[in-house]
Amino acid sequence: MVMMFSLVSPLQTLRSRLGAHARTCQLYPFQRASISTSTSYRPDKHRAATPSNSPDTSPYPFRIFRDDISSLRKYRGEITHNGRAVGLVPTMGALHEGHLALIRAAAAENSDVFVSIFVNPTQFGPTEDLATYPRTWDDDMEKLIALNNKLTFPNGLGRISAVFAPGVRTIYPTLPPSSDIDGAGSFVTITPLANRLEGAARPTFFRGVATVCTKLFNIIQPERVYFGQKDVQQSVLINRMVRDFHIPTEVRVVATTREEDGLAMSSRNVYLGERRRQVAPILHGALRAAEKEYDEGRLSRTEMFGAAIHFLETERLKLTDRGLDAVEFELDYISVADVEEMNEIKDEVDPRRGAIISGALKMLPIKDPQTEEERAQKPVRLIDNIILTPVINVDNFQH
Ligand SMILES: Nc1ncnc2c1ncn2[C@@H]1O[C@H](COP(=O)(O)OP(=O)(O)OP(=O)(O)O)[C@@H](O)[C@H]1O
Ligand SMILES: CC(C)(CO)[C@@H](O)C(=O)[O-]
Numbered sequence: 424m425v426m427m428f429s430l431v432s433p434l435q436t437l438r439s440r441l442g443a444h445a446r447t448c449q450l451y452p453f454q455r456a457s458i459s460t461s462t463s464y465r466p467d468k469h470r471a472a473t474p475s476n477s478p479d480t481s482p483y484p485f486r487i488f489r490d491d492i493s494s495l496r497k498y499r500g501e502i503t504h505n506g507r508a509v510g511l512v513p514t515m516g517a518l519h520e521g522h523l524a525l526i527r528a529a530a531a532e533n534s535d536v537f538v539s540i541f542v543n544p545t546q547f548g549p550t551e552d553l554a555t556y557p558r559t560w561d562d563d564m565e566k567l568i569a570l571n572n573k574l575t576f577p578n579g580l581g582r583i584s585a586v587f588a589p590g591v592r593t594i595y596p597t598l599p600p601s602s603d604i605d606g607a608g609s610f611v612t613i614t615p616l617a618n619r620l621e622g623a624a625r626p627t628f629f630r631g632v633a634t635v636c637t638k639l640f641n642i643i644q645p646e647r648v649y650f651g652q653k654d655v656q657q658s659v660l661i662n663r664m665v666r667d668f669h670i671p672t673e674v675r676v677v678a679t680t681r682e683e684d685g686l687a688m689s690s691r692n693v694y695l696g697e698r699r700r701q702v703a704p705i706l707h708g709a710l711r712a713a714e715k716e717y718d719e720g721r722l723s724r725t726e727m728f729g730a731a732i733h734f735l736e737t738e739r740l741k742l743t744d745r746g747l748d749a750v751e752f753e754l755d756y757i758s759v760a761d762v763e764e765m766n767e768i769k770d771e772v773d774p775r776r777g778a779i780i781s782g783a784l785k786m787l788p789i790k791d792p793q794t795e796e797e798r799a800q801k802p803v804r805l806i807d808n809i810i811l812t813p814v815i816n817v818d819n820f821q822h
């Protein structure tokens with residue numbers, strides 16, 4: 424089953440979807456080398472290798488649009504003309520089950536699902552992994568085709584109609600896009616949200632995300648757009664942007680899809696390698712420990728933080744016994760913030776409003792690399808979050 428919540432009115436939507444007795448929920452299916460900003464700019468250096476887009480020769484059961492925006496618009500216009508609706512799932516490719524959950528959610532409420540695949544340079548900082556970000560076009564297409572075959576009624580109202588995989592010059596037609604904070608360009612900025620948490624670690628990240636999503640929404644004009652709860656601050660930001668710029672679309676947030684051991688699926692998990700991968704679920708574990716405090720009625724931020732840190736430190740001590748003492752990690756932040764704007768909650772969570780508990784943790788390169796892969800390791804930043812859902816019967820809490 425696909426569960427979603429709308430950030431427009433999270434309290435109300437969560438209550439109605441989860442029922443009055445729901446206290447917490449795991450909302451179920453809800454990079455970088457420098458990019459040059461000057462003369463050496465080569466816009467399509469990083470483009471995913473995609474085949475040509477002749478509808479007649481296309482081996483795909485959906486249309487592939489690359490740089491021909493007017494054809495895409497014509498096709499999209501026909502969908503409206505026929506009384507159908509478009510749900511857009513923006514991605515950077517390297518598709519996994521988390522992305523597929525978004526597509527299923529889109530197919531459940533729209534006749535036509537558009538998936539965009541675009542590794543957006545402006546959201547990568549100058550020292551991040553733009554050049555090495557996984558680009559897996561053939562594999563992505565296989566997954567989309569397999570999923571599409573299953574999206575027949577009653578499993579899905581709609582199906583994937585189009586994949587939009589533009590080149591950088593198409594998305595940024597005038598200036599070479601900049602990843603520098605002071606760089607020139609036409610940008611959408613949403614502050615102060617874009618400067619906090621993920622934005623503090625990645626100063627131009629949300630400017631890049633807001634800018635590219637504005638462009639995608641302008642080009643495709645979807646009735647609804649689908650984002651993953653895994654990137655919760657991104658979802659809050661998009662919701663805010665849609666409201667502030669009166670963009671005529673509805674934002675849906677789809678619950679995080681996880682591996683069996685709790686690790687949130689992410690395209691960048693491939694960077695972890697075997698030994699770091701075994702330790703990576705600790706971030707989720709730490710957030711769960713904080714969530715347990717809330718579940719048991721301890722609402723103070725300090726107690727939730729304490730529980731998360733205690734979990735991390737206990738797990739760190741166990742690494743030697745697990746033969747994993749070469750794996751090192753650093754906590755970047757744990758945040759307890761309100762659901763609407765992600766403002767930090769200073770004191771206690773109001774159980775009538777709930778909260779988002781989120782965190783970021785850096786997995787450092789392994790201390791005693793034993794393979795080529797381990798010798799090449801770079802730090803991998805993991806993010807995750809849990810929604811502390813509002814509680815209807817506040818009296819159940821001990822004070
Ligand atoms: N595990 C997941 N569950 C639900 N949605 C997800 C998950 N992972 C990614 N998404 C969503 O898919 C959309 C596209 O994300 P993206 O292509 O960046 O994948 P990603 O796995 O988040 O990659 P990265 O490792 O770069 O963060 C975003 O809305 C993102 O929140
Ligand atoms: C929304 C997005 C596709 C914009 O590039 C990206 O930030 C992502 O994949 O989450």
Ligand code: BAL
Nearest residue numbers: 454515546547654657
């Ligand atoms: N999943 C969000 C895209 C990024 O981290 O660059």
